[in-house]
Amino acid sequence: xxxxxxxxxxxxxxxxxxxxxxxxxxxxxxxxxxxxxxxxxxxxxxxxxxxxxxxxxxxxxxxxxxxxxxxxxxxxxxxxxxxxxxxxxxxxxxxxxxxxxxxxxxxxxxxxxxxxxxxxxxxxxxxxxxxxxxxxxxxxxxxxxxxxxxxxxxxxxxxxxxxxxxxxxxxxxxxxxxxxxxxxxxxxxxxxxxxxxxxxxxxxxxxxxxxxxxxxxxxxxxxxxxxxxxxxxxxxxxxxxxxxxxxxxxxxxxxxxxxxxxxxxxxxxxxxxxxxxxxxxxxxxxxxxxxxxxxxxxxxxxxxxxxxxxxxxxxxxxxxxxxxxxxxxxxxxxxxxxxxxxxxxxxxxxxxxxxxxxxxxxxxxxxxxxxxxxxxxxxxxxxxxxxxxxxxxxxxxxxxxxxxxxxxxxxxxxxxxxxxxxxxxxxxxxxxxxxxxxxxxxxxxxxxxxxxxxxxxxxxxxxxxxxxxxxxxxxxxxxxxxxxxxxxxxxxxxxxxxxxxxxxxxxxxxxxxxxxxxxxxxxxxxxxxxxxxxxxxxxxxxxxxxxxxxxx
Numbered sequence: 017x018x019x020x021x022x023x024x025x026x027x028x029x030x031x032x033x034x035x036x037x038x039x040x041x042x043x044x045x046x047x048x049x050x051x052x053x054x055x056x057x058x059x060x061x062x063x064x065x066x067x068x069x070x071x072x073x074x075x076x077x078x079x080x081x082x083x084x085x086x087x088x089x090x091x092x093x094x095x096x097x098x099x100x101x102x103x104x105x106x107x108x109x110x111x112x113x114x115x116x117x118x119x120x121x122x123x124x125x126x127x128x129x130x131x132x133x134x135x136x137x138x139x140x141x142x143x144x145x146x147x148x149x150x151x152x153x154x155x156x157x158x159x160x161x162x163x164x165x166x167x168x169x170x171x172x173x174x175x176x177x178x179x180x181x182x183x184x185x186x187x188x189x190x191x192x193x194x195x196x197x198x199x200x201x202x203x204x205x206x207x208x209x210x211x212x213x214x215x216x217x218x219x220x221x222x223x224x225x226x227x228x229x230x231x232x233x234x235x236x237x238x239x240x241x242x243x244x245x246x247x248x249x250x251x252x253x254x255x256x257x258x259x260x261x262x263x264x265x266x267x268x269x270x271x272x273x274x275x276x277x278x279x280x281x282x283x284x285x286x287x288x289x290x291x292x293x294x295x296x297x298x299x300x301x302x303x304x305x306x307x308x309x310x311x312x313x314x315x316x317x318x319x320x321x322x323x324x325x326x327x328x329x330x331x332x333x334x335x336x337x338x339x340x341x342x343x344x345x346x347x348x349x350x351x352x353x354x355x356x357x358x359x360x361x362x363x364x365x366x367x368x369x370x371x372x373x374x375x376x377x378x379x380x381x382x383x384x385x386x387x388x389x390x391x392x393x394x395x396x397x398x399x400x401x402x403x404x405x406x407x408x409x410x411x412x413x414x415x416x417x418x419x420x421x422x423x424x425x426x427x428x429x430x431x432x433x434x435x436x437x438x439x440x441x442x443x444x445x446x447x448x449x450x451x452x453x454x455x456x457x458x459x460x461x462x463x464x465x466x467x468x469x470x471x472x473x474x475x476x477x478x479x480x481x482x483x484x485x486x487x488x489x490x491x492x493x494x495x496x497x498x499x500x501x502x503x504x505x506x507x508x509x510x511x512x513x514x515x516x517x518x519x520x521x522x523x524x525x526x527x528x529x530x531x532x533x534x535x536x537x538x539x540x541x542x543x544x545x546x547x548x549x550x551x552x553x554x555x556x557x558x559x560x561x562x563x564x565x566x567x568x
Contacts, residue, residue, distance in 0.1 A: 219515055237288055316378055
């Protein structure tokens with residue numbers, strides 16, 4: 017055993033990866049990630065004290081947020097970058113510590129805040145020591161890891177909002193407090209459960225902040241038809257979630273004679289009015305993240321990874337030379353686009369010039385798909401939806417949001433969507449939609465039976481939609497709505513979405529294709545008892561089990 021990681025749905029044997037991550041990360045990267053988190057706890061310790069003393073440090077906040085983001089599954093695979101980040105974190109930590117001392121503030125400093133760097137070779141050993149198994153009690157360990165993975169997902173959303181200039185001190189303050197809680201040996205399981213629920217409530221704030229950032233900058237998403245074919249010009253394929261990166265690329269390439277396509281979680285960019293001003297914003301190419309090896313190979317032009325969902329390219333993949341990363345994403349050998357300087361755009365000129373030398377994309381499919389049903393758009397057609405409910409044309413909504421993945425068992429979600437009765441409407445967000453968003457499921461009185469709200473962070477829109485329906489129908493609880501939840505998960509952003517739902521008291525969520533490996537038996541039992549969380553079985557069994565309770 018040279019590493020241990022069980023933060024994602026692909027945890028080996030359903031327990032954890034011990035030699036190499038199923039995601040593709042090496043034991044070296046895994047252990048360096050654990051070292052980085054350990055050092056960030058020290059930064060959080062001093063930054064909290066500095067804030068109370070009136071010493072602000074946006075650099076410390078950004079370091080914590082982006083540092084946590086880099087440890088989310090499928091974001092950063094570069095050990096050299098983690099070494100660099102650890103050095104930066106140590107420097108910021110010591111700068112904060114010095115500022116406090118110079119201000120006459122003396123603290124009782126815990127061991128994790130006093131650790132001094134050794135060599136990167138030693139960090140690998142330290143990282144394993146500081147990983148998930150540092151806590152012996154399985155229930156305490158489970159709750160602390162659940163809290164940690166929740167703030168990792170929260171950090172991703174907070175990072176995207178900050179890029180657009182939107183911040184909320186309540187969020188960073190909680191993230192810092194949660195980091196310190198994972199080192200607090202005095203907290204009881206009940207106190208940790210309370211903090212996990214607070215994590216869900218704060219996660220809702222983070223999603224609300226990002227929604228405000230995106231809609232204030234790019235307009236409210238609107239119902240849009242997205243082309244799935246290709247044009248006869250070279251192109252650039254953009255994947256991930258960062259809309260600001262897409263804006264910069266579109267603006268710089270508008271007169272370059274090339275087209276820009278989205279992949280995976282970038283599909284919902286087509287729903288924002290702002291991006292429709294660019295005629296060379298051509299459409300969506302391909303499917304969810306796990307198909308990128310074959311789809312990136314077929315595309316033929318440069319690929320830009322803006323956030324997570326990167327699959328390590330095979331050694332024989334020709335697109336390795338066409339792969340670019342930016343933001344928190346790194347892969348050894350991939351060309352990295354540096355951060356933008358204040359007041360300027362990121363410089364994508366290398367990427368654009370590269371695209372001009374490439375052939376047009378190879379067409380994978382043709383046709384269109386429709387999306388853009390975020391909460392503002394659903395509110396605009398609320399009367400039509402309510403009328404369909406009252407007349408019995410819509411008898412239930414099925415939330416099938418979340419993540420897609422490469423497990424063959426995920427074909428379940430395609431069959432589940434295909435087998436739903438004709439009076440059921442799917443509410444979705446995140447890349448899980450690629451399992452069914454191209455099926456010919458039809459409409460109900462002009463309302464598509466798949467309402468796509470957008471990216472995984474747009475699960476906030478699904479929450480807003482549920483609350484709107486609750487008020488409109490005069491119900492006292494969201495659990496009285498004709499809504500069932502059949503959610504697929506993969507990584508830590510799905511964790512914070514789940515905790516946000518639980519913090520609102522939502523019950524009877526079915527989570528698949530398997531329950532998280534980091535949940536101990538007792539913690540799993542608590543979630544089942546308090547929130548009636550369940551997993552999935554067969555399509556036929558689940559249709560009977562879930563929909564029987566959802567009738568209007």
